[in-house]
Amino acid sequence: KIFYLEARLGIKHSTFLPFVHSFNVDASGAKTVAKYMRAACAVGSASFSDLAEILELRNVRLHIVRLPKDIQSRSYFDSVNHSLSIVLSQENTVERNTYRIAYELAWMILSGSMGFVPVKEEASKHRFARVFASEFLMPEESVRFAAAQLGIRPEDWTFEMVCYLKAKFNVSAESFALRLEALGLINTPLRESIRDELHEY
Secondary structure, X not given: OHHHHHHHHOOOOOOOOOOOOOXXXXXXXXXXXXXXXXXXXXXXXXXXXXXXXXXXXXXXXXXXEOOOOOOOEEEEEEOOOOEEEEEEEOOOOHHHHHHHHHHHHHHHHHHHHOOOOOOOOOHHHHHHHHHHHHHHHXXXXXXXXXXXXXXXXXXXXXXXXXXXXXHHHOOOHHHHHHHHHHOOOOOHHHHHHHHHHHHHO
16 A cells, blocks of 8 residues: 555655665675664664664665565565665564564665675575674674673573573574674583573573
8 A cells, every 4th residue: 555655646765775885795794884784774883772663764664464484584675766675574573573674684785786686695695694684783892892791701691691681682582692602702502502491492
């Protein structure tokens, strides 16, 4: 209905996010672009209070619908109107959808860097999108600061601590634990033990 009214009334909702960049499709490029995109969202290194609201204010349309079980999200970019829509599965948790929004933004950035043509799926691009999503949602400076505030050493983490701090970033406990491990803030055996607790929980 929304799109019908827009077409009939001639309303254009151009996104305010910049998707054209020059970068390497690797971990370093993903981190750089994530910081740039966070700046475009006017949040710097702070955690998002409401990512969906921030993006909607920049005319990024979010839709939650029933999708096939093997599809968690899809994104579409109208290059003529510079309009982005992200479709999310209603089966996802709120935290999963937050991650999928960031993941789809990464694919739009990849598409934008190529002149908004369809992007061929490759392992390197999936890695780029995952690194982007982690850095976009859980910037290194912010995660390190949150851990330092509580004085938590790599061997001190507990299931409860991970659950407490992950809420500051609106991500799943497993995603947050993986981010801690990537930054060397939690011992790998301890992270794996916490992962097992999460699965039981």
